[in-house]
Amino acid sequence: MITGKTKLLGVIGHPIEHSLSPVMHNAAIAALGVDYVYLPFPIDPINLRRALDGFEVIGLQGFSVTIPHKQAIMPLLNEISETAKAIGAVNTVCRTASGWYGTNTDLDGFLAPLQSQNWAEATALILGNGGAARAVVAGCYQIGCRQIHVVGRDRQKLKTFWQSWQDHPVSAHLFVAEWQELPDRLSQANLLVNTTPIGMAPDADRSPIDPALLEKLPAGAIAYDLIYTPRPTKFLQQAAAQGCVAIDGLEMLVQQGAVALQLWLKQSVPVEVMRSALLDFLR
Ligand code: NAP
Numbered sequence: 001m002i003t004g005k006t007k008l009l010g011v012i013g014h015p016i017e018h019s020l021s022p023v024m025h026n027a028a029i030a031a032l033g034v035d036y037v038y039l040p041f042p043i044d045p046i047n048l049r050r051a052l053d054g055f056e057v058i059g060l061q062g063f064s065v066t067i068p069h070k071q072a073i074m075p076l077l078n079e080i081s082e083t084a085k086a087i088g089a090v091n092t093v094c095r096t097a098s099g100w101y102g103t104n105t106d107l108d109g110f111l112a113p114l115q116s117q118n119w120a121e122a123t124a125l126i127l128g129n130g131g132a133a134r135a136v137v138a139g140c141y142q143i144g145c146r147q148i149h150v151v152g153r154d155r156q157k158l159k160t161f162w163q164s165w166q167d168h169p170v171s172a173h174l175f176v177a178e179w180q181e182l183p184d185r186l187s188q189a190n191l192l193v194n195t196t197p198i199g200m201a202p203d204a205d206r207s208p209i210d211p212a213l214l215e216k217l218p219a220g221a222i223a224y225d226l227i228y229t230p231r232p233t234k235f236l237q238q239a240a241a242q243g244c245v246a247i248d249g250l251e252m253l254v255q256q257g258a259v260a261l262q263l264w265l266k267q268s269v270p271v272e273v274m275r276s277a278l279l280d281f282l283r
Helices: 019-034 045-058 084-085 106-114 133-140 153-163 169-173 179-186 211-216 236-239 248-267 270-283
Strands: 006-014 036-042 062-065 092-096 099-103 125-129 149-151 174-178 191-194 222-225 245-247
Touching: 006 019, 006 045, 006 174, 019 036, 019 099, 019 248, 019 270, 062 084, 062 248, 084 106, 092 248, 106 133, 106 222, 106 245, 106 248, 125 179, 133 149, 133 169, 149 153, 149 169, 149 179, 169 174, 174 179, 179 211, 211 236, 222 236, 236 245, 248 270
Parallel strands: 006 036, 006 062, 125 149, 125 191, 149 174, 191 222, 222 245
Antiparallel strands: 062 092, 092 099
């Protein structure tokens, strides 16, 4: 029940209607029996600063940040975690005694399904060089990948992406390449990650990669698609047909949300409830 004492959490984005975060967070809040509610806030970029002022006034305890605010919000916060600084984006904001604290839990979410394996000598190949690719690069570095290759379609954006990591130790392991160089890189890739939106519903019949090229992957390679609708994507279906282990983006979504909720509530959260709520909703 929402009363005058109920504490507020939420998610900001523009648009925000598609967000699945309220589904999983409110399911966890209900299961825990804590007096919180998690709401979607559609915030036009032009109103971002005013929205933060408003959140302070109404006592919002914390919020998730999605497109297009993940980078724009950084200069408006009082403190930013080292992780978020390295990634260059914030997806979670907490109210603290000294103001707004921003961090990035996409990295935790991305890594969650990969933790059981040793990646020390591994090579990662990342398709796309947008916002999510930044968390993936940081994650691949954190688990110890020896080489991290990022393939993109725009030479200038790739150069900017590469330059943005030059003050970070990942730079010694990071290589960028244009899309036409993809076939040459595949034979080394133990982990192939799609961070482009190619194959996301409603374009579910598309794949970022020619299925014939997937034959080049080494035995035991893992194919990871950040997309979670549809499940599985065309890319993951094709990779599984080649014998790859396939991981979709649902677990990343669940785990990044679980880490955020844990930060806001300062207690452990029911990850399985969050996962089931999302699965039920997507079904
Ligand atoms: P983004 O910042 O817009 O980046 C998208 C990247 O894909 C860009 O590098 C873009 O290239 C590239 N791209 C787009 N269309 C392409 C095409 N037709 N051919 C080649 N490259 C193409 O988006 P994002 O925030 O990184 O999100 C990317 C995907 O990850 C989305 O599907 C999103 O839903 C998913 N995601 C999932 C989770 C999760 O929790 N599972 C979390 C975050 C994101 P240009 O820069 O050249 O346009």
